[in-house]
Amino acid sequence: MTPLDADDPSVQAHLTRPRKCIQSDADMHIWQQSDAHHTILLFLMQLSEACVMQPTRDVVWHERETYAASDSVIDRVLALMIELDTWTDEIVPDTGPHRFGNLAFRTWGARLQERAEALLRRCLPPHLHAFITELYAYLVDAFGSFVRIDYGTGHELHMVAWLAYLYRLGALSEEGAEARIALEVIPAYLRVVWHLQDRYTLEPAGSHGVWGLDDFHFVPYILGAAQLRDTTMSPLQMADLSLYPHARMREPRVGPRLSPRDTIMYIAPTHTSPMPNMYTSSLARIHSLKRGPFSEHSPLLFDISRNVPTWPKVHAGMLKMYDADTLFLVA
Numbered sequence: 001m002t003p004l005d006a007d008d009p010s011v012q013a014h015l016t017r018p019r020k021c022i023q024s025d026a027d028m029h030i031w032q033q034s035d036a037h038h039t040i041l042l043f044l045m046q047l048s049e050a051c052v053m054q055p056t057r058d059v060v061w062h063e064r065e066t067y068a069a070s071d072s073v074i075d076r077v078l079a080l081m082i083e084l085d086t087w088t089d090e091i092v093p094d095t096g097p098h099r100f101g102n103l104a105f106r107t108w109g110a111r112l113q114e115r116a117e118a119l120l121r122r123c124l125p126p127h128l129h130a131f132i133t134e135l136y137a138y139l140v141d142a143f144g145s146f147v148r149i150d151y152g153t154g155h156e157l158h159m160v161a162w163l164a165y166l167y168r169l170g171a172l173s174e175e176g177a178e179a180r181i182a183l184e185v186i187p188a189y190l191r192v193v194w195h196l197q198d199r200y201t202l203e204p205a206g207s208h209g210v211w212g213l214d215d216f217h218f219v220p221y222i223l224g225a226a227q228l229r230d231t232t233m234s235p236l237q238m239a240d241l242s243l244y245p246h247a248r249m250r251e252p253r254v255g256p257r258l259s260p261r262d263t264i265m266y267i268a269p270t271h272t273s274p275m276p277n278m279y280t281s282s283l284a285r286i287h288s289l290k291r292g293p294f295s296e297h298s299p300l301l302f303d304i305s306r307n308v309p310t311w312p313k314v315h316a317g318m319l320k321m322y323d324a325d326t327l328f329l330v331a
Protein backbone atom coordinates (compact mmCIF):
# COMPACT_ATOMS: atom_id res chain seq x y z
CA MET A 1 0.00 0.00 0.00
CA THR A 2 1.45 3.33 -1.08
CA PRO A 3 1.89 5.66 1.92
CA LEU A 4 0.75 9.27 1.84
CA ASP A 5 3.20 12.01 2.75
CA ALA A 6 1.10 13.95 5.26
CA ASP A 7 3.51 16.89 5.16
CA ASP A 8 3.42 17.24 1.37
CA PRO A 9 1.62 20.53 0.53
CA SER A 10 0.34 19.02 -2.73
CA VAL A 11 -1.43 16.28 -0.75
CA GLN A 12 -3.00 18.73 1.68
CA ALA A 13 -4.08 21.01 -1.18
CA HIS A 14 -6.50 18.35 -2.42
CA LEU A 15 -8.22 17.76 0.93
CA THR A 16 -11.97 18.16 0.69
CA ARG A 17 -15.04 16.82 2.44
CA PRO A 18 -15.90 13.40 0.91
CA ARG A 19 -19.03 13.17 -1.20
CA LYS A 20 -20.83 10.36 -2.96
CA CYS A 21 -19.47 10.00 -6.50
CA ILE A 22 -20.68 6.53 -7.53
CA GLN A 23 -24.09 7.09 -9.08
CA SER A 24 -24.05 4.83 -12.15
CA ASP A 25 -22.47 1.78 -13.75
CA ALA A 26 -19.97 4.08 -15.49
CA ASP A 27 -18.95 5.50 -12.12
CA MET A 28 -18.62 1.97 -10.78
CA HIS A 29 -16.24 1.07 -13.61
CA ILE A 30 -14.05 4.03 -12.66
CA TRP A 31 -14.12 2.90 -9.02
CA GLN A 32 -13.14 -0.65 -10.01
CA GLN A 33 -9.97 0.66 -11.65
CA SER A 34 -9.14 3.17 -8.92
CA ASP A 35 -6.28 3.20 -6.44
CA ALA A 36 -8.85 3.58 -3.65
CA HIS A 37 -10.49 0.25 -4.52
CA HIS A 38 -7.14 -1.53 -4.65
CA THR A 39 -6.12 0.12 -1.37
CA ILE A 40 -9.18 -1.22 0.47
CA LEU A 41 -8.62 -4.77 -0.76
CA LEU A 42 -4.88 -4.66 -0.08
CA PHE A 43 -5.51 -3.31 3.41
CA LEU A 44 -7.86 -6.20 4.20
CA MET A 45 -5.30 -8.65 2.82
CA GLN A 46 -2.57 -7.16 5.02
CA LEU A 47 -4.80 -7.35 8.09
CA SER A 48 -5.65 -10.94 7.19
CA GLU A 49 -2.00 -11.97 6.97
CA ALA A 50 -1.29 -10.33 10.32
CA CYS A 51 -3.93 -12.33 12.17
CA VAL A 52 -3.33 -15.85 10.82
CA MET A 53 -3.58 -18.25 13.78
CA GLN A 54 -3.77 -15.31 16.20
CA PRO A 55 -6.59 -15.05 18.75
CA THR A 56 -8.89 -12.08 19.08
CA ARG A 57 -7.41 -9.90 21.82
CA ASP A 58 -9.40 -8.59 24.73
CA VAL A 59 -9.50 -4.82 25.17
CA VAL A 60 -9.59 -3.61 28.79
CA TRP A 61 -12.86 -1.74 28.54
CA HIS A 62 -12.53 0.10 31.87
CA GLU A 63 -9.07 1.51 31.00
CA ARG A 64 -10.20 4.26 28.64
CA GLU A 65 -8.08 6.94 30.33
CA THR A 66 -4.97 4.76 30.10
CA TYR A 67 -5.49 4.21 26.38
CA ALA A 68 -6.27 7.91 25.85
CA ALA A 69 -3.02 9.01 27.53
CA SER A 70 -0.87 6.68 25.42
CA ASP A 71 1.51 7.88 22.71
CA SER A 72 0.13 5.12 20.48
CA VAL A 73 -2.55 6.27 18.04
CA ILE A 74 -3.95 2.73 18.08
CA ASP A 75 -4.41 2.99 21.85
CA ARG A 76 -6.14 6.33 21.38
CA VAL A 77 -8.43 4.81 18.75
CA LEU A 78 -9.36 2.15 21.31
CA ALA A 79 -10.09 4.93 23.81
CA LEU A 80 -12.36 6.50 21.20
CA MET A 81 -14.26 3.20 20.76
CA ILE A 82 -14.67 2.82 24.51
CA GLU A 83 -16.00 6.36 24.81
CA LEU A 84 -18.51 5.79 22.01
CA ASP A 85 -19.72 2.65 23.75
CA THR A 86 -20.36 4.57 26.98
CA TRP A 87 -22.71 6.85 25.05
CA THR A 88 -24.85 3.84 24.18
CA ASP A 89 -25.28 3.15 27.90
CA GLU A 90 -25.98 6.82 28.64
CA ILE A 91 -28.55 7.48 25.89
CA VAL A 92 -31.65 5.58 26.94
CA PRO A 93 -33.87 4.11 24.19
CA ASP A 94 -37.02 6.08 23.46
CA THR A 95 -40.12 4.53 25.02
CA GLY A 96 -42.57 6.02 22.53
CA PRO A 97 -44.06 4.15 19.57
CA HIS A 98 -41.71 3.43 16.68
CA ARG A 99 -42.10 1.07 13.77
CA PHE A 100 -38.49 0.56 12.72
CA GLY A 101 -35.52 1.24 14.98
CA ASN A 102 -35.41 3.36 18.09
CA LEU A 103 -35.40 7.13 17.67
CA ALA A 104 -32.81 7.52 20.45
CA PHE A 105 -30.23 6.38 17.89
CA ARG A 106 -30.60 9.80 16.27
CA THR A 107 -29.62 11.38 19.59
CA TRP A 108 -26.55 9.15 19.65
CA GLY A 109 -25.73 10.15 16.07
CA ALA A 110 -26.19 13.85 16.78
CA ARG A 111 -23.70 13.57 19.62
CA LEU A 112 -21.19 11.85 17.34
CA GLN A 113 -21.59 14.51 14.66
CA GLU A 114 -21.10 17.23 17.26
CA ARG A 115 -18.06 15.69 18.94
CA ALA A 116 -16.31 13.76 16.16
CA GLU A 117 -13.89 16.55 15.29
CA ALA A 118 -12.77 16.87 18.92
CA LEU A 119 -12.45 13.08 19.19
CA LEU A 120 -10.23 13.03 16.11
CA ARG A 121 -8.06 15.85 17.43
CA ARG A 122 -7.47 13.83 20.59
CA CYS A 123 -6.61 10.73 18.55
CA LEU A 124 -4.25 12.22 16.00
CA PRO A 125 -0.87 13.94 16.25
CA PRO A 126 -1.04 17.66 15.37
CA HIS A 127 0.56 17.29 11.93
CA LEU A 128 -2.43 15.17 10.84
CA HIS A 129 -5.16 17.54 12.01
CA ALA A 130 -5.51 18.97 8.50
CA PHE A 131 -6.84 15.58 7.39
CA ILE A 132 -9.77 15.72 9.83
CA THR A 133 -11.73 17.35 7.00
CA GLU A 134 -11.84 13.96 5.27
CA LEU A 135 -11.48 11.61 8.24
CA TYR A 136 -14.54 13.12 9.95
CA ALA A 137 -16.97 11.87 7.30
CA TYR A 138 -15.64 8.31 7.32
CA LEU A 139 -15.83 8.11 11.10
CA VAL A 140 -19.33 9.57 11.41
CA ASP A 141 -20.73 7.29 8.70
CA ALA A 142 -19.18 4.14 10.20
CA PHE A 143 -21.87 3.57 12.83
CA GLY A 144 -25.08 3.58 10.82
CA SER A 145 -27.60 5.91 9.24
CA PHE A 146 -29.09 8.28 11.79
CA VAL A 147 -31.89 9.12 9.35
CA ARG A 148 -33.00 5.58 8.46
CA ILE A 149 -31.92 4.15 11.84
CA ASP A 150 -30.15 1.25 10.19
CA TYR A 151 -26.69 -0.28 9.81
CA GLY A 152 -25.08 -2.42 7.13
CA THR A 153 -21.92 -3.40 5.32
CA GLY A 154 -21.64 0.05 3.75
CA HIS A 155 -21.24 1.58 7.20
CA GLU A 156 -18.75 -1.15 8.11
CA LEU A 157 -16.84 -0.23 4.93
CA HIS A 158 -16.57 3.35 6.19
CA MET A 159 -14.70 2.05 9.25
CA VAL A 160 -12.35 0.02 7.03
CA ALA A 161 -11.76 3.11 4.87
CA TRP A 162 -11.15 5.26 7.96
CA LEU A 163 -8.57 2.83 9.31
CA ALA A 164 -6.94 2.39 5.89
CA TYR A 165 -6.65 6.18 5.57
CA LEU A 166 -5.00 6.45 8.99
CA TYR A 167 -2.68 3.60 8.02
CA ARG A 168 -1.63 5.30 4.77
CA LEU A 169 -0.98 8.54 6.67
CA GLY A 170 1.43 6.69 8.95
CA ALA A 171 -0.71 7.27 12.03
CA LEU A 172 -0.91 3.51 12.66
CA SER A 173 2.72 2.75 11.94
CA GLU A 174 3.90 1.20 15.20
CA GLU A 175 5.43 -2.27 15.25
CA GLY A 176 2.74 -4.91 14.90
CA ALA A 177 0.18 -2.32 13.80
CA GLU A 178 -1.61 -4.63 11.34
CA ALA A 179 -2.17 -7.27 14.03
CA ARG A 180 -3.39 -4.69 16.53
CA ILE A 181 -5.84 -3.23 14.01
CA ALA A 182 -7.19 -6.67 13.09
CA LEU A 183 -7.25 -8.26 16.54
CA GLU A 184 -8.01 -5.29 18.81
CA VAL A 185 -9.47 -2.33 16.91
CA ILE A 186 -11.87 -4.22 14.61
CA PRO A 187 -13.26 -6.36 17.47
CA ALA A 188 -13.64 -3.22 19.62
CA TYR A 189 -15.53 -1.59 16.76
CA LEU A 190 -17.73 -4.69 16.45
CA ARG A 191 -18.52 -4.51 20.13
CA VAL A 192 -19.60 -0.87 19.75
CA VAL A 193 -21.84 -1.46 16.73
CA TRP A 194 -23.31 -4.71 18.09
CA HIS A 195 -24.24 -2.78 21.21
CA LEU A 196 -25.85 -0.09 19.03
CA GLN A 197 -27.76 -2.70 17.02
CA ASP A 198 -29.12 -4.29 20.19
CA ARG A 199 -29.81 -1.14 22.18
CA TYR A 200 -31.60 0.77 19.42
CA THR A 201 -32.94 -2.20 17.39
CA LEU A 202 -31.25 -1.00 14.21
CA GLU A 203 -32.60 -2.32 10.91
CA PRO A 204 -30.27 -4.09 8.46
CA ALA A 205 -29.32 -1.66 5.68
CA GLY A 206 -29.50 -3.08 2.17
CA SER A 207 -29.80 -6.64 3.46
CA HIS A 208 -30.15 -9.51 1.00
CA GLY A 209 -32.50 -11.12 3.50
CA VAL A 210 -32.05 -14.75 4.36
CA TRP A 211 -29.73 -15.21 1.35
CA GLY A 212 -27.25 -12.61 2.55
CA LEU A 213 -24.11 -13.63 4.39
CA ASP A 214 -25.07 -11.68 7.52
CA ASP A 215 -27.72 -9.05 8.21
CA PHE A 216 -25.12 -6.44 9.20
CA HIS A 217 -21.50 -7.50 8.67
CA PHE A 218 -18.91 -9.01 6.37
CA VAL A 219 -15.42 -8.03 7.58
CA PRO A 220 -15.35 -10.27 10.70
CA TYR A 221 -15.86 -13.30 8.45
CA ILE A 222 -12.89 -12.29 6.29
CA LEU A 223 -10.57 -11.72 9.24
CA GLY A 224 -12.02 -14.62 11.21
CA ALA A 225 -11.37 -17.03 8.35
CA ALA A 226 -7.79 -15.71 8.22
CA GLN A 227 -7.42 -16.32 11.97
CA LEU A 228 -8.40 -19.95 11.38
CA ARG A 229 -6.46 -20.41 8.15
CA ASP A 230 -3.94 -22.94 9.44
CA THR A 231 -6.10 -24.66 12.04
CA THR A 232 -6.75 -28.38 11.73
CA MET A 233 -10.44 -27.92 12.50
CA SER A 234 -12.64 -27.84 9.43
CA PRO A 235 -15.22 -25.12 8.69
CA LEU A 236 -17.90 -27.71 9.43
CA GLN A 237 -16.45 -28.51 12.86
CA MET A 238 -16.04 -24.83 13.70
CA ALA A 239 -19.59 -24.00 12.61
CA ASP A 240 -20.93 -26.78 14.82
CA LEU A 241 -18.94 -25.42 17.77
CA SER A 242 -20.53 -22.01 17.35
CA LEU A 243 -23.83 -23.62 18.35
CA TYR A 244 -22.49 -24.19 21.87
CA PRO A 245 -23.87 -20.98 23.43
CA HIS A 246 -27.16 -21.43 21.59
CA ALA A 247 -27.60 -24.81 23.29
CA ARG A 248 -27.75 -22.99 26.64
CA MET A 249 -30.31 -20.46 25.40
CA ARG A 250 -33.32 -22.14 23.83
CA GLU A 251 -35.20 -18.83 23.67
CA PRO A 252 -32.64 -16.26 22.43
CA ARG A 253 -35.04 -13.31 22.39
CA VAL A 254 -36.74 -14.14 25.70
CA GLY A 255 -34.19 -15.33 28.21
CA PRO A 256 -30.56 -14.36 28.84
CA ARG A 257 -28.47 -13.97 25.72
CA LEU A 258 -24.91 -13.25 24.76
CA SER A 259 -23.83 -9.66 25.25
CA PRO A 260 -21.56 -8.00 22.68
CA ARG A 261 -18.67 -8.46 25.13
CA ASP A 262 -19.40 -12.16 25.62
CA THR A 263 -19.70 -12.77 21.91
CA ILE A 264 -16.49 -10.99 20.92
CA MET A 265 -14.45 -13.11 23.32
CA TYR A 266 -16.58 -16.22 22.91
CA ILE A 267 -14.54 -19.33 23.60
CA ALA A 268 -16.04 -22.80 23.33
CA PRO A 269 -14.81 -25.42 25.85
CA THR A 270 -11.01 -25.44 25.71
CA HIS A 271 -10.80 -29.02 24.52
CA THR A 272 -12.73 -28.20 21.36
CA SER A 273 -11.83 -24.65 20.32
CA PRO A 274 -8.29 -23.44 19.57
CA MET A 275 -8.81 -19.73 20.29
CA PRO A 276 -11.27 -16.82 20.22
CA ASN A 277 -11.82 -15.69 16.64
CA MET A 278 -14.16 -13.38 14.78
CA TYR A 279 -15.66 -16.09 12.58
CA THR A 280 -17.14 -18.24 15.34
CA SER A 281 -17.87 -15.10 17.38
CA SER A 282 -20.03 -13.85 14.52
CA LEU A 283 -21.74 -17.23 14.14
CA ALA A 284 -22.35 -17.39 17.89
CA ARG A 285 -23.95 -13.97 17.75
CA ILE A 286 -26.25 -15.05 14.93
CA HIS A 287 -27.32 -18.10 16.93
CA SER A 288 -28.02 -15.89 19.95
CA LEU A 289 -30.26 -13.61 17.86
CA LYS A 290 -32.12 -15.94 15.52
CA ARG A 291 -34.42 -18.86 16.04
CA GLY A 292 -34.68 -22.00 13.98
CA PRO A 293 -32.19 -24.25 12.19
CA PHE A 294 -28.91 -22.75 10.99
CA SER A 295 -29.68 -23.99 7.46
CA GLU A 296 -32.87 -21.92 7.37
CA HIS A 297 -31.91 -18.60 8.97
CA SER A 298 -28.37 -18.44 7.49
CA PRO A 299 -28.30 -20.73 4.43
CA LEU A 300 -25.22 -19.14 2.84
CA LEU A 301 -23.09 -19.54 5.97
CA PHE A 302 -24.52 -23.04 6.41
CA ASP A 303 -23.58 -23.96 2.82
CA ILE A 304 -20.06 -22.60 3.29
CA SER A 305 -19.58 -24.73 6.41
CA ARG A 306 -20.78 -27.85 4.58
CA ASN A 307 -19.27 -27.38 1.13
CA VAL A 308 -15.99 -25.47 1.54
CA PRO A 309 -13.46 -27.90 3.02
CA THR A 310 -10.59 -25.67 4.14
CA TRP A 311 -10.09 -22.27 5.75
CA PRO A 312 -7.79 -20.93 3.00
CA LYS A 313 -10.64 -21.51 0.54
CA VAL A 314 -13.16 -19.91 2.90
CA HIS A 315 -10.92 -16.86 3.28
CA ALA A 316 -10.26 -16.49 -0.45
CA GLY A 317 -13.96 -16.89 -1.17
CA MET A 318 -14.90 -14.30 1.44
CA LEU A 319 -12.57 -11.72 -0.13
CA LYS A 320 -14.02 -12.36 -3.60
CA MET A 321 -17.57 -12.18 -2.28
CA TYR A 322 -16.83 -8.95 -0.40
CA ASP A 323 -15.40 -7.40 -3.54
CA ALA A 324 -18.50 -8.38 -5.53
CA ASP A 325 -21.24 -7.83 -2.95
CA THR A 326 -19.97 -4.77 -1.07
CA LEU A 327 -17.26 -2.95 -3.00
CA PHE A 328 -19.10 -3.22 -6.34
CA LEU A 329 -22.53 -2.34 -4.98
CA VAL A 330 -24.06 0.99 -5.97
CA ALA A 331 -25.65 2.24 -2.76
